[in-house]
Amino acid sequence: MIQKITDIFHKTDKTFSLEFFPPKTPAGIEKLYETAAELNKLGPDFISVTYGAGGSTRGTTMDICDEMQKRFDLPVMHHFTCVGHSTTELQDIMEQMKKRNIMNILALRGDPPKGVDDWKPAADGLQYCYQLNDLIRTHGDYFNIGVAGFPEGHINCPDKETDSRHMKIKVEHGGEFIMTQLFFDNTLYTEYIERLQKHDIKIRVLPGILPITSYEGLLKFCATCGATVTDEIHDIFRPIKDDEEAVKKAGIEFAVNQCKDLLRRDAPGLHFFTLNKVEPVREIWKRLLS
Numbered sequence: 001m002i003q004k005i006t007d008i009f010h011k012t013d014k015t016f017s018l019e020f021f022p023p024k025t026p027a028g029i030e031k032l033y034e035t036a037a038e039l040n041k042l043g044p045d046f047i048s049v050t051y052g053a054g055g056s057t058r059g060t061t062m063d064i065c066d067e068m069q070k071r072f073d074l075p076v077m078h079h080f081t082c083v084g085h086s087t088t089e090l091q092d093i094m095e096q097m098k099k100r101n102i103m104n105i106l107a108l109r110g111d112p113p114k115g116v117d118d119w120k121p122a123a124d125g126l127q128y129c130y131q132l133n134d135l136i137r138t139h140g141d142y143f144n145i146g147v148a149g150f151p152e153g154h155i156n157c158p159d160k161e162t163d164s165r166h167m168k169i170k171v172e173h174g175g176e177f178i179m180t181q182l183f184f185d186n187t188l189y190t191e192y193i194e195r196l197q198k199h200d201i202k203i204r205v206l207p208g209i210l211p212i213t214s215y216e217g218l219l220k221f222c223a224t225c226g227a228t229v230t231d232e233i234h235d236i237f238r239p240i241k242d243d244e245e246a247v248k249k250a251g252i253e254f255a256v257n258q259c260k261d262l263l264r265r266d267a268p269g270l271h272f273f274t275l276n277k278v279e280p281v282r283e284i285w286k287r288l289l290s
Contacts, residue, residue, distance in 0.1 A: 081110025155226030
C-alpha cells in the first residue's frame with residue numbers, strides 16, 4: 001500500500017530519498033527504470049520525479065511515477081507546477097494522479113519555458129505556489145503536499161526575510177514538508193531552519209544533496225539556480241576539473257562529509273539529486289552506513 005510521505009515521517013526520525021528527472025526517449029526511460037532498480041536496493045523511503053520547465057514533461061512525469069510505484073511499491077512524489085497550465089488542466093492532472101494512486105506532490109510555481117523572460121500566467125492560470133496548494137486542497141486530504149525551500153533565499157526574492165515570509169504563506173496554505181534546493185555550506189541549512197522557526201514554521205526540512213561529478217557543469221547549473229559555489233568547492237575541484245576520476249572521487253568524499261555533518265546538525269533525512277545515475281549516490285550511501 002502506497003503511503004503518504006508524512007506518514008513515513010511518523011515512523012522514522014530520518015528519511016533517505018532519491019530524485020530523478022524524466023528522460024526524453026523511450027530508451028532513456030527504460031534505462032531510468034534500471035537505474036532506479038539498482039538504487040532501490042539501498043532502501044530509500046521514497047522517490048521523486050521532476051517536471052520540465054513550463055510543464056514540458058507532464059505526461060512523462062506521471063507515467064514514470066505510476067510505473068515506479070508499481071515496480072518498487074514505494075511512494076513516488078510527483079513534482080507539479082503552475083506554469084504552463086490553466087486551472088482546468090491542473091484539476092485534470094490531479095484527477096489522473098488519483099486514478100493512478102499518486103498521492104504525494106511537490107507543489108511548485110515552476111520555471112517558465114526556456115527563452116521566456118517575462119512570464120505571466122494566463123487569465124485562467126495561477127501565479128504562485130500557495131495558489132496551487134489551495135487548488136490541491138480542493139481534493140481534501142487525498143494529496144500530501146511538499147514545497148520547495150531555498151536556504152540562500154529564492155533567486156527572485158529580494159532578501160531572505162521575504163523568502164521566509166513566502167514560505168510561511170506556502171505552509172499556511174497546505175505545505176506539509178520542505179525539500180531544499182542544493183547547497184554546499186551547511187551553515188546555510190542551520191541558518192535556514194532558525195529563520196523558519198522565527199516564523200513558527202516547524203515542519204520537516206529535508207536537505208537536497210547534489211553529488212559533484214563535473215566542476216564546469218556545476219558552475220553552469222548553480223549560475224542558473226542561484227546556489228553559491230563556495231570557495232572550498234573551487235579550491236577542491238578547480239585544480240582537478242579535467243581529471244574525471246579525481247573529480248568523481250573528490251565529489252564522493254565531499255558529499256559524505258557534508259551528509260555526516262547535516263545529520264549531526266539534526267537534519268531529518270537526506271534527499272539526493274541522482275541525475276539519473278547509480279553512482280555516485282550508491283557509493284555515498286554505502287559510505288554513510290559504514
